[in-house]
Amino acid sequence: xxxxxxxxxxxxxxxQTVLRDVSLEVPxxxxxxxxxxxxxxxxxxxxxxxxxxxPDAGRILIGGRDMAGVPPEERGVGMAFQNxxxxxxxxxxxxxxxxLVARGVPGARVREAVxxxxxxxxxxxxxxxxxxxxxxxxxxRTALARALVAEPALLLLDDPLRNVDAKLRFEMRLxxxxxxxxxxxxxxxxxxxxxxxxALGDRIAVLDEGRIMQEGSPADIYLRPATIGIAQLFGDPxxxxxxVVPAADEGVHVALSGRRLSLDPGYAHAAGRACxxxxxxxxxxxxxxxxxxxxxxxxxxxxxxxxEKIVTLVxxxxxxxxxxxxxxxxxxxxxxxxxxxxxSARALLFDRATGRRIxxxxxxxxxxxx
Amino acid sequence: xxxxxxxxxxxxxxALALVVVFFMFPILWIVLMSLQTxxxxxxxxxxxxxxxxxxxxxxxxxxxxxxxxxxxxxxFMSNLMNSVILSVGSVALALVLGVPAAYAFARHRFRGSxxxxxxxxxxxxxxxxxxxxxxTLYFQDLGLADTYFGLIWVYQLICLPLILWIVRGYFxxxxxxxxxxxxxAGHSWWATFRRIALPLxxxxxxxxxxxxxxxxxxxxxxxxxxxxxxxxxVTVGALAFxxxxxxxxxxxxxxxxxxxxxxxxxxxxxxxxxxEGLSLGAVKG
Numbered sequence: 001x002x003x004x005x006x007x008x009x010x011x012x013x014x015x016q017t018v019l020r021d022v023s024l025e026v027p028x029x030x031x032x033x034x035x036x037x038x039x040x041x042x043x044x045x046x047x048x049x050x051x052x053x054x055p056d057a058g059r060i061l062i063g064g065r066d067m068a069g070v071p072p073e074e075r076g077v078g079m080a081f082q083n084x085x086x087x088x089x090x091x092x093x094x095x096x097x098x099x100l101v102a103r104g105v106p107g108a109r110v111r112e113a114v115x116x117x118x119x120x121x122x123x124x125x126x127x128x129x130x131x132x133x134x135x136x137x138x139x140x141r142t143a144l145a146r147a148l149v150a151e152p153a154l155l156l157l158d159d160p161l162r163n164v165d166a167k168l169r170f171e172m173r174l175x176x177x178x179x180x181x182x183x184x185x186x187x188x189x190x191x192x193x194x195x196x197x198x199a200l201g202d203r204i205a206v207l208d209e210g211r212i213m214q215e216g217s218p219a220d221i222y223l224r225p226a227t228i229g230i231a232q233l234f235g236d237p238x239x240x241x242x243x244v245v246p247a248a249d250e251g252v253h254v255a256l257s258g259r260r261l262s263l264d265p266g267y268a269h270a271a272g273r274a275c276x277x278x279x280x281x282x283x284x285x286x287x288x289x290x291x292x293x294x295x296x297x298x299x300x301x302x303x304x305x306x307x308e309k310i311v312t313l314v315x316x317x318x319x320x321x322x323x324x325x326x327x328x329x330x331x332x333x334x335x336x337x338x339x340x341x342x343x344s345a346r347a348l349l350f351d352r353a354t355g356r357r358i359x360x361x362x363x364x365x366x367x368x369x370x
Numbered sequence: 371x372x373x374x375x376x377x378x379x380x381x382x383x384x385a386l387a388l389v390v391v392f393f394m395f396p397i398l399w400i401v402l403m404s405l406q407t408x409x410x411x412x413x414x415x416x417x418x419x420x421x422x423x424x425x426x427x428x429x430x431x432x433x434x435x436x437x438x439x440x441x442x443x444x445x446f447m448s449n450l451m452n453s454v455i456l457s458v459g460s461v462a463l464a465l466v467l468g469v470p471a472a473y474a475f476a477r478h479r480f481r482g483s484x485x486x487x488x489x490x491x492x493x494x495x496x497x498x499x500x501x502x503x504x505x506t507l508y509f510q511d512l513g514l515a516d517t518y519f520g521l522i523w524v525y526q527l528i529c530l531p532l533i534l535w536i537v538r539g540y541f542x543x544x545x546x547x548x549x550x551x552x553x554x555a556g557h558s559w560w561a562t563f564r565r566i567a568l569p570l571x572x573x574x575x576x577x578x579x580x581x582x583x584x585x586x587x588x589x590x591x592x593x594x595x596x597x598x599x600x601x602x603x604v605t606v607g608a609l610a611f612x613x614x615x616x617x618x619x620x621x622x623x624x625x626x627x628x629x630x631x632x633x634x635x636x637x638x639x640x641x642x643x644x645x646e647g648l649s650l651g652a653v654k655g
Contacts, residue, residue: 073554079551150555
């Protein structure tokens with residue numbers, strides 16, 4: 001089977017380093033999501049793997065074979081592009097058939113294979129149409145079909161869901177894993193959508209400014225983000241960030257509107273340091289009893305329903321704005337004074353100077369490594 | 371409909387008519403002249419009432435010009451053939467050389483690529499007379515003077531930059547991803563060039579080829595200096611009508627009609643591609 005290994009890859013464009021020392025390994029048959037903001041170097045990395053660009057340093061190994069100097073047509077990869085990159089002068093059928101034609105597959109078998117993959121992607125009725133006569137969704141499926149039809153061992157998906165409407169994106173997010181599983185292909189999927197990343201990745205590599213900032217399972221990245229930046233990228237509404245300085249008298253705690261919010265005792269080593277407390281909106285709830293010792297008094301300022309949840313903006317006495325999210329249909333406070341309760345076990349603590357997460361420890365102070 | 375808009379329509383109509391007359395009148399006049407004898411052309415005052423005659427065309431096609439001073443051999447039909455050979459040959463060569471070069475300039479940034487492309491373009495700025503004298507001397511040394519090959523070579527100064535720069539814009543408009551997708555599908559770069567880049571740039575290549583053909587067809591100065599009688603195109607051959615016994619206006623007019631006919635027909639046929647092609651290149655190139 002085909003494992004993708006990337007070793008210390010560096011690529012510069014006219015003096016600017018767009019990828020620096022990137023190393024990754026994607027085990028055979030698994031899906032790695034490359035996630036990051038635009039300009040992070042995701043597409044460049046994908047193009048290096050596809051062979052459209054050559055690295056300035058480092059190696060790419062597909063199935064153990066060093067790809068240096070191997071042209072794209074000999075790498076045996078399939079790729080779907082963000083802009084679809086269909087051949088405008090060919091029918092959808094010829095578009096999908098192109099990888100088979102290149103391999104010299106006889107006509108009857110080409111027809112069979114193209115029709116099979118088209119049925120799977122529900123575009124078998126538009127095979128005769130040229131790309132300009134296809135809807136965006138059909139174009140995207142045609143592009144996917146073309147990437148899949150030759151059963152490549154390594155599949156590169158460059159944000160293929162970016163240019164389709166929200167409904168279709170959601171459908172495809174559910175459908176893609178089904179399409180990919182059973183083919184046994186190793187997949188590298190690029191996206192800017194954290195939901196897509198969490199839904200599709202066996203592992204996620206967060207890329208920013210040409211560097212891998214963190215690599216891990218979706219749960220790892222969401223629950224233990226390596227930096228403030230990553231915490232902000234994952235989650236909607238975004239994580240609440242509060243400047244705090246933990247104190248370590250009678251248990252570790254931070255002060256919030258005059259109340260003590262106890263933290264995991266493992267954070268003792270962070271006492272006295274300038275920190276940022278990261279609170280996911282869903283880790284905060286409303287306190288029925290404002291007088292309870294763990295309740296923080298706030299003022300409810302605004303409320304927005306967001307699909308399956310309701311997001312409430314509250315302001316503490318000190319003027320800090322906090323977003324609270326609760327499931328749709330659960331009771332919430334009216335505008336005006338209320339109190340929130342924070343599930344401190346789910347709180348994240350970051351070093352304010354470096355932006356890195358501080359891992360709770362039992363022994364010597366140690367900063368979390370990426 | 372009030373009177374202002376009526377007036378506007380009238381003025382617009384008159385303006386359009388003036389424009390059409392301004393551009394079409396010379397062509398109409400030439401066609402009329404080609405159907406008259408020298409005497410009716412030169413009578414004063416001129417009149418559009420005359421008995422049409424095909425004797426000018428007959429003289430051109432038979433190659434014998436009857437004047438008061440006697441019969442004169444003219445090589446108009448072979449000049450026309452020369453024009454076809456030179457124009458078709460030079461456009462074909464310019465396409466073979468220029469299209470791959472345009473692709474290279476569009477897709478690859480190599481050291482000096484802009485300089486080379488600009489140097490080729492600058493051939494279009496240089497006054498032809500500037501290069502003609504040294505060229506003539508070189509051509510005589512090389513044995514290229516008065517050969518089709520030599521003329522086609524020199525015509526590359528006209529055709530190659532045109533094709534290179536127009537077609538380059540077309541190649542640049544093709545998303546590199548489309549070509550990459552074809553490569554990843556398993557096709558070599560040569561197959562990708564042939565089956566993706568060439569067909570997609572097709573209209574631009576056709577438009578550039580047509581323009582180059584018209585420029586080559588209309589060229590006068592290179593052929594005048596570098597070609598002798600049996601290699602001369604019509605543009606130069608038409609000089610033969612200025613004879614010792616006077617200028618043969620009728621024959622000149624007939625020759626003009628015959629010599630603009632191929633380019634006119636070609637341009638009319640390819641008009642759609644030409645306008646679409648050139649405007650696309652202008653907007654996006």
